[in-house]
Amino acid sequence: MRLVLSTLDHLSIILSLGIIKKNLENIFNHSIFLSSIKSELIEILKSSSKPLKFNLKLEATYNKPHVDNSSVNRAFKTSARAIYADTNVEDIVDHMFVNILTEEDTYQGKGSGFSLQAIDGVLLGIYKYIPLGGSSYLPLPSYIENKKATINPQNNDEQCFKWAILAKHITGEKKHRINDNYYIHEYKYNFTGLTFPTPLNEIKVFEKNNSATSVNVYGLEKKFQPPLKFPTYKVFPLKVVNEEEEEHFDLILITDNERSHYIYISDFSRLIRSQKTMHKESVVFCKRCFTSFDHRVRHKLSGQAALDEHLKICGSHKPILPAMPIEGTTLKFEAWSKSQRHPIVIYADFEALLVKIEEKKGKKTTEIQKHKPMSYGLIVKASEDVPTELLEELDIQQSVIIHRGSETREEVAKHCTTCTVGQCHNTCHTVGSNG
Secondary structure, rough: OEEEOOOOOOOOOEOOOEEEEOOOOOOHHHHHHHHHHHHHHHHHHHHHHOOEEEEEEEEEEEEEOOOOOOOEEEEEEEEEEEEEOOOOHHHHHHHHHHHHHHHHHHHOOOOOOEEEEEEEEEEEEEEEOOOOOOOOOOOHHHHOOOOOEOOOOOOOOOOOOHHHHHHOOOOOOOOOOOOOOHHHOOOOOOOOOOOOOOHHHHHHHHHOOOOEEEEEEEEEEOOOOOOOOOOOEEEEEOOOOOOOOOOOEEEEEEEEEEEEEEEEEHHHHHHHHHHHHHOOOEEEEEOOOOEEEEOOOOOOOHHHHHHHHHHHHOOOOOOOOOOOOOOOOOOOOOOHHHHOOOOOEEEEEEEEEEEEEEEEOOOOOOOEEEEEEEEEEEEEEEEOOOHHHHHHHHHOOOOOOEEEOOOOOOOHHHHHHHHHHHHHHHHHHHHHHHO
């Protein structure tokens, strides 16, 4: 279904496809025009069957003053937004209006020489929307099933989300069969307010109904990697909570044309380990970005302690799946307009000896070489607008600094760190004095 609004003094159906309203009142201000049709837009959206997606497109005519036949049509449109029965439609419409006005203001400010001639109208596009959600049973691809890291309830109804939640409590060999072993756990959770099949956006209702409960949901991406004859699958995040509650669930949501199905993840590490690392020992993963942390003893943190520190940073960002460039392509930095030149830069480089060793690291790894720093070079480069006198006053070395180690001067790395920190300290004073 597609609705078209323009500014007629009444609404009429055209070819059963839209509603048109034209600017016969010749309103010449975009903000005033949008305000004049806001209530009608909201009324149409609220009365339409939910869920749905919609977008807006403001159409206007521009010309160059005193230039014949210079009129051009221009449209400013928004991206489609989903709305549900409980969505605050007014807020979304207001946000779209701001986006349209911002885009129009940017167009006018480009210096093209065009001026507004007339506001023609607004196009309201409404589209059928089927939210991603679970329905009846679907088998897992054998590539994932063989990892033995999931429980896939074989339901014959549309309540797969509920069965996937209850699967956490199922024991025994035939965990996938839904019978009394599932029914006896139904009382543990409140599924009130959920629709079945359950859309992804309704999981927050389940979390709200059940205190100290959280749910992550992941999808599967099918990949073909020659010379392998069979496809592989990568797990990627769809919904990840900021903080896991005491009662936490990790689910997979798979799709097959118009059907979808939730599956319980019983061992997250086993599920994605081969996707991210060849390490065979116990590994913990960040469930937002899939960074792995093993338990090998290092000078830095490892295992759960390393993950806890990582989450302090990663937890504030949206979940991602790192993607590598396609084989044969070249990845280039091209956003030079977004770069900023620093007033002072320090360049440093190490030279090291490769010392032969033989030291066991884990069951299958033996270190055979060790890098031993033998010398370093360092130079501080300042931009032309930083006065040389200021650099000299604050004792910033302007020539190349070179340090070589020896049998009696082995602390090359420590010497480099001390020298670099000292130059950085002086540089901070320079930038502050020059700012």
